[in-house]
Amino acid sequence: MNSRSLRYEIGPIRPPNEAYSLLVRFTRNCPWNKCAFCHTYKGKRFEKRSLDEIKRDIDIIKSIYDDILETSWKLGLAGKITEDFADAILSSSSYNDCYKSVLIWAYFGGKNVFIQDANSPAMDPDTMAEAIKYLKERLPSVERITSYARSRTIAKRLKVEDLIKLKEAGLTRLHIGLESGSNFLLKYMNKGVTKEEHIEAGKKVKASGIELSEYVVLGLGGKKWWIEHAKETADALNKIDPDFIRFRTLKVLKDMPLYEKVERGDFILSHEEEILIEEKMLIENLSGITSYIKSDHILNLLEEVDGKLPEDKERLIGVIDRYFSLDEEKRLVFRFGRRAGIYRYLDDLNDELTYYRLKKNIQEMESKEPGSVEKTLSLLLENYI
Numbered sequence: 001m002n003s004r005s006l007r008y009e010i011g012p013i014r015p016p017n018e019a020y021s022l023l024v025r026f027t028r029n030c031p032w033n034k035c036a037f038c039h040t041y042k043g044k045r046f047e048k049r050s051l052d053e054i055k056r057d058i059d060i061i062k063s064i065y066d067d068i069l070e071t072s073w074k075l076g077l078a079g080k081i082t083e084d085f086a087d088a089i090l091s092s093s094s095y096n097d098c099y100k101s102v103l104i105w106a107y108f109g110g111k112n113v114f115i116q117d118a119n120s121p122a123m124d125p126d127t128m129a130e131a132i133k134y135l136k137e138r139l140p141s142v143e144r145i146t147s148y149a150r151s152r153t154i155a156k157r158l159k160v161e162d163l164i165k166l167k168e169a170g171l172t173r174l175h176i177g178l179e180s181g182s183n184f185l186l187k188y189m190n191k192g193v194t195k196e197e198h199i200e201a202g203k204k205v206k207a208s209g210i211e212l213s214e215y216v217v218l219g220l221g222g223k224k225w226w227i228e229h230a231k232e233t234a235d236a237l238n239k240i241d242p243d244f245i246r247f248r249t250l251k252v253l254k255d256m257p258l259y260e261k262v263e264r265g266d267f268i269l270s271h272e273e274e275i276l277i278e279e280k281m282l283i284e285n286l287s288g289i290t291s292y293i294k295s296d297h298i299l300n301l302l303e304e305v306d307g308k309l310p311e312d313k314e315r316l317i318g319v320i321d322r323y324f325s326l327d328e329e330k331r332l333v334f335r336f337g338r339r340a341g342i343y344r345y346l347d348d349l350n351d352e353l354t355y356y357r358l359k360k361n362i363q364e365m366e367s368k369e370p371g372s373v374e375k376t377l378s379l380l381l382e383n384y385i
Helices: 051-074 083-090 097-107 125-138 151-157 160-169 183-188 195-208 222-240 258-264 272-284 313-325 328-339 346-350 352-368 372-382
Strands: 022-025 112-116 144-149 173-179 211-218 244-249 292-294
Touching: 022 051, 022 097, 051 083, 051 097, 051 125, 083 097, 125 144, 125 160, 144 151, 151 173, 151 195, 160 195, 173 195, 173 222, 183 222, 195 211, 195 222, 211 222, 211 272, 222 272, 244 272, 272 313, 313 328, 313 346, 328 346, 328 352, 328 372, 346 352, 352 372
Parallel strands: 022 112, 112 144, 144 173, 173 211, 211 244, 244 292
Antiparallel strands: none
8 A cells, every 4th residue: 555545543633742743542531531621532432443453554654654755765765754755745735644743852852752643641551652652663673652641540540550561661751730639629630540549640650751841721720719720739739840831711601610700700711911920829839849831822821931940940940020010001912922933031021123013013902802912812812622
């Protein structure tokens, strides 16, 4: 069969920092699938793929990769994947999305793999370890293999020895959705896990030597419970000391169960500037840990809240303080520019021409329809989920 027509399964999501990783699907969907703030897998059944299925996909990926290298040699590129070569394939309708995904992975070094979907460690540890070993045997350029995982699965089902087995097979990092350290909010959001289980799971992962990335949803406490959310989450993180703390800002869509609570007025959404105050409190309460804080998602207003604890703690807080030191007009222009994908950093405000254009757009929008800017900002955020 022509490698250009070969297909393998690709799941719906991956972490932003895995944008150029090869996506290999070990499981389908999410075994819990009840979180009030998530819509990704709703209506879909969780399935563990068989080892044969996974190996077959890995073999297809290997065939596509070999075809890419062979084409490179035929073009006189000696196996290199140049920008022009990559552009030619990506812009062609002759190649399917699977072929193009492997090409992108190879173009960026062919070193990183992300195992999908939401909770791969729900598999039998021996089966998962064998699949990882096969992946590394067939694709020897791979250096980093990561996956999502649920705290409850690790806390209740897996031993540290199981995790060590996965690490020895080649698993290097687990991404876990902590979301909040508040037991009240974990129950309110139907997360299906307790703070204590989060801590137990985090400690197990750390003990195994696998890198741990914990996700925190900023704004998950809303206007009512933001203080509890900030302080309890910081407390949980202090007890875990993950390698990475990754911030994600809450955005509620109509197909999320949380939307009904918002419509009833039970859950009151925080303004994104209120979320920054919550974020500052959370960081202030982090102590005794050596985590990297990452704001690597467009939903976060301040991407610059990014650094290593404890040495960068004051600088991270200073970024938030700097934002609030701006006058109201500059804060609005920055928010608009950030959500429009124009701004990344506060220093971008120094570009006077861009600032003037954004300011003019805001003024025109408000003159035609008061309140339209905030509506537009909300709609822009929906595009990033």
